[in-house]
Amino acid sequence: MAFRRMLFPSPRGAGVATLTISLTDLSYTSITVLILALVSVAYLVRLRNKSLAVKWLAWAYVWFTVAALGLWVSASVLFTGYAVWPLPYTAGLIGLAALVQFAYRLPEFDQPRKARICLFVSGAVILPALGFTLYTAHGVLSGLAYRTGLEEIFPLVLPLATLAAMAVFLQRAVHFARPSAASAGGVSGRWHSYLRAMIRPPNRATLALRDFSIGLAFVLVAGVAYPLVDAGVISCAVAVLLLSVGLLTGLAWILLVYFGHGSEPTSFIAKLIIVSLVITLVAFSVVGLWTTWLWDAEYASARQLEARAAITALASADIAGVPDSVAYAIRCSASGGTDCALVGGAPVTQVAGTLSGDVAAGFITREDALRQTDAKAVLPFANSDTYSLAENPAWSDQPVRFRFGSRPIGSVYEYIGLPVAVTGVPYEIGFPLSQYRQMVHARTETLILLVTASCAATLIVFPLFLRTNLVQPLRALLEGVRQVNAGNLDVTVPMQVGDEVGFLAYSFSAMVGSLRALNASLRQEIGERTKAERELRKLYATLEQRVAEQTRELTALFNVSAAAGQALNIETLMERSLEHTMAAIQSNAGLIYLRDEVLDRSDAPWLQLVAQRGIPRRLIGRVTRLPAHHPLIGWVLDNREPLLVPDLSRDPRAPEAMGLSFARCAVLAPLRAGGQVLGVFCLLRRRERSFDQEEVALLASISDQVGLAVEGYQLRQVAEQTAVLKERHRLARDLHDSITQYLYSLNLLAEAGQAQLETGAIPAVGNTFAQIGRTARQALKEIRLFIQQLRPPALEQVGLVGALHQRLASVEGRANVQTRLLVDEAIVLPEAVEEALYHIASEALNNTLKHADADTVTVHLKLDGDHAVLTVLDNGRGFDRATLDGSGLGLESMNERARQVGGHVEVISTPGTGTSVRVTVPLTTAGVTDASRSLS
Secondary structure, three states: OHHHHHHOOOOOOOOOOOOEEOOOHHHHHHHHHHHHHHHHHHHHHHOOOOOHHHHHHHHHHHHHHHHHHHHHHHHHEEOHHHHHOOHHHHHHHHHHHHHHHHHHOOOOOOOHHHHHHHHHHHHHHHHHHHHHHHHHHHHHHHOOOOOOOOOOOHHHHHHHHHHHHHHHHHHHHHHHHHHHHOOOOHHHHHHHHHHHHHHOOOOHHHHHHHHHHHHHHHHHHHHOHHHHHHOOOOOHHHHHHHHHHHHHHHHHHHHHHHHHHOOOOOOHHHHHHHHHHHHHHHHHHHHHHHHHHHHHHHHHHHHHHHHHHHHHHHHOOOHHHOOOOOOEEEEOOOOOOOOOEEOOOOEHHHOOOOOOOOOOOOEEEHHHHHHOOOOOOOOOOOOHHHHHHHHOOOOOOOOOEEEEEOOOOOOOEEEEEEEEEEOOEEEEEEEEHHHHHHHHHHHHHHHHHHHHHHHHHHHHHHHHHHHHHHHHHHHHHHHHHHHHHOOOOOOOOOOOOOOHHHHHHHHHHHHHHHHHHHHHHHHHHHHHHHHHHHHHHHHHHHHHHHHHHHHHHHHHHHHHHHHHHHOOOHHHHHHHHHHHHHHHHOOOEEEEEEEOOOOOOOOOOEEEEEEEEOOOHHHHOOOOEEEOOOHHHHHHHHHOOOEEEOOOOOOOOOOOOOOOOOOOEEEEEEEEEOOEEEEEEEEEEOOOOOOOHHHHHHHHHHHHHHHHHHHHHHHHHHHHHHHHHHHHHHHHHHHHHHHHHHHHHHHHHHHHHHHHHHHOOHHHHHHHHHHHHHHHHHHHHHHHHHHHHHOOOOHHHHHHHHHHHHHHHHHHOOOOOEEEEEEOOOOOOOHHHHHHHHHHHHHHHHHHHHHHOOOEEEEEEEEEOOEEEEEEEEOOOOOOHHHOOOOHHHHHHHHHHHHHOOOEEEEEEOOOOOEEEEEEEEOOOOOOOHHHHHHO
16 A cells, blocks of 8 residues: 555654755755855954944955855754744844944945944844744744734835845945035925036945945845745746846845955955855855756656546546555535545544644644634745746646645655546645655755865965965065065066966066166166266266356446446446456455546646545555556556566555455556546455466456446536536526516616606506516516426436426416326336426426416326326417417427337417317337336
8 A cells, every 4th residue: 555655654853843854946056155255254353453334344245144054944854944944034134234334334334323222223224023933933843822913014124125235335435425516406406416416426425325325226126025925026036037147146245345445455356256266156046046946847847747647547446546645535515615625544634633633644724724813833835846837838737735744643745736626526636745845955066066066176275275375476576576576687487387377487587687787787888877967967067157157247237337337426336347347356455546637637747645445544545545647556557458466575566555454466457548547446455365367358358347437427528518607698598588588678667767757647557567566477487487497306306207396386376377297196206207297397387387377287197097197287378389380389399208218299389268288198019118018
């Protein structure tokens, strides 16, 4: 009775406490995740000087490891493993909470308040989940009732927590991207800016946090896999695949992102090992799950064949012909009612109420068992392998049914029933799942060993291979680079392998050899260049000395020329010239003599001392005057060349005063100008050293310059005397033409008034006296005008505006003429322009006083672009330009002064409307002085 033996097989374990390992596809998946999590924890724990962020990340992976371990136990331990099915979800929640704290410390702990709030919320979620986990484990292991109604909704907590963790990472990314997006206006603009920041992160912190959120997205895919199965969206096989790939990719992604953005240094080998390990695990997961799917199809095909054999045996009432693998056969009524009975046993309805009663056999469907509220026995949900087996397309179109059975009392078995029909009567052919589990366990065990061995090879053999073929050659190459950077060109890197790295080492050694040869060549060239540079430095020093000497000479010549232009008298000119010359030639004493005729003295054969420095006071009287026929002086005057006396004490030509102990050597040079010798320049030096040829030549050049300065001074004196005489003649002419005529008119009017009084013409006397008064007032104006001309204000002291103000106050103001002076603010003009405009304005004002008979005069000075404009406007009687010649009213003088500074004069006047004199001077013309060019 094989069928009977299969109907009541010997139990594999007594009671629910039996620990039976049955590997499934989910066991295989959890092993791959467990390996990756363990490797990640091992790496993070080994890091030195771990930051607080890394410690939180390590704790997260520790709890992910616990979750993977709980998933393996719940999927691999029959019945008893069901006690820990909530553990993966609870451990995952704790790991996600640690990841959230890791997020708030990356890259800096700048939001402590939010971190504490998230820690509190995480604890509020984790504690109930932990309580549910402990309650379920206690209920399963003790055999008590444990169902709370939360079993269907508890798996949804993990996806929701993953979404919350993703939101935290994205919020942190937005937090660090906010400075670059703060300029966007409006809510919509800010959201668009945040979206752009997530697509193209503006900084490393935003990039890292965004990438961490992408890793959590993979974890989210794994978290929603089984809820989607319960909702009927995807199959169990697809869910297992999503769970495996999602967890492996997400955990590896997070770790690799940390490798790229963490503050702790990471090696390239670690990154390569993690990537290789993930690729290996994902590949094995996909291949293993596909293989499991094929096993299910193989098992389903074999059971269908055996079911058909059982159908044939049942149709002929040959129970002995039922295959041994068939555990039971249930015959149901044709109407589908409840009068179903075991073939060869009691009706099913008699044993449907309990699984632990003292009956011959007990069979109940999983759905009926879950509906029993007073069940005390363990009634686990279907494992993933049974779900996958039921979903395999190799079964017939009718759905299979899972049942529980008990024999002996207290044991639990699972069966899969195939619905079939025999001569119109519905049957259910059942097979024990223990056979299926044994097959899956054996094959899955092989896959697990294979993936473990592959991972061990990846973690052990692969690093050793990389260390031998990549790390050590690269380390040797890097050490060689360091040696070369330190200046050691004698290093050689051995060629350990014959691949690209070996070629790189060979090329590096060849390059170092080339550098060594080049270095030797460069050293030789540097030596030659150093020698040449040393010689060049000497030449440069000599050149620099020559340039300094030339600069000193040019400075002395310039100072002498400047002194010539600034000196007020000949004595000051000579003193300054001697001072600058002694500083340039470094002399201890110096004298300058001029001929008496130069100083306007009659006794020409003598030379007068006009400047001296360094001569002792007791000797000055003995060198004040020297005769022109003195041996030294006469030689210089006659030959017109410099004379060097190396030793005054041994030269009989030297004056007695020069031969005393205070001076040893002397050099004399003539002051030449216009083919004449005007005097002698003499420098004295003590006993240190004599004068060289360059110093003698410099003194000759300076003497010529001084001679020219003396000649220029003489010419200025003559010019000033000529100008004084010319001014005297002009004043005399003006006095004769104006004041003398007024005085003569006053004399005539006085005589006429006296005659009128004598004749008794009293009425006419009043008119005569009135005319006398007008003539006297006009004469007073002319006298004041001459006084102002004789004492003009100093333009260099008060400037153009001040000079015009003084003129209007001292002349026009006293003549009862109302005046106005209008000047633009901050107007600054060159000295030459100010002088020309002042004289032109004075001439125009003089004409107004003499001829216009005006009572109001306006002077306006302004800037018009790059031109200075001066306007003198009166309200006098005016005149007709056609009746005047070109030299009338001083127009020729005004035009000449304007042309000297590049300007022009415009006179506008008609009889009875007054006169306007307008002067326009460009400030950028070449006729303006250097001062005007500097101002422009």
